[in-house]
Amino acid sequence: ARPGQAGAGRAGLAVAAAAAAAVAAIAVADRDPPWGVGVVWDGVPREAARFVADHHLPPTVYNDFDTGSYLNWAWAGAPPTFQDGRALGGVAFVRDCDRILRGRGIEPLLARYRVQTVLTSTLFPSSGRIFPSVWHWMTxxxxxxxxxxDALVFVRAGAAPGVPGLPRRLGWRRIALDGEAVAASRPAAAHAAYTAAVAWTLAGDTERARLWRRRARERHPELAAAYAPLLGAE
Structure with a gap:
């Protein structure tokens, strides 16, 4: 090899060795935490999942798409999840899941799948698509x-008679708090502020409802007309 080429080769080896040493140092200094340490539970229905399992709520248990992967892990198949990111069940099943999200006329569909228990997110951070189904369960x-x-759990009327029911206002309060959280973390998520306004109204907190109604209309006036039937004019 020419002298220049040999020098370049040695320099390249030196750089590679230095990079390897740096990576090794980072690996030593930045070790993974022990198993079970560092889990962030925000955004997963940890308590709701435990409630369903501890009370042995009757199957079939419906869950929305966003909760499926966590529930697979939390329940380990007992009870089985209804849907998750793998989109199992084929095109017809995926279409039925989409119909459930729309919330109207879904009882025959739920009966066909023998749904007795529902665990659902209160809202999707990215869109308002889930709200029609949440409205159905809540009303x-x-x-x-x-x-x-940390989510909403419903049982079919007459099922699980030993499990006491909750006042609906507590469900609306949960929805409102989650709407506030999404609105704070994702200012562009227009549906979140309106969801908070609607939910506080139905929870009976008129002051917070008025606050979020004003915020929603100021920040996202383009949706004011769509939500007017639920919020009225002001």
């Missing part, structure tokens, strides 16, 4: 609210 006499910890 239908066919379902009882039994938990509103």
């Amino acid at each position: 239908s006499p066919a379902w009882r609210l039994v938990d509103a910890s």
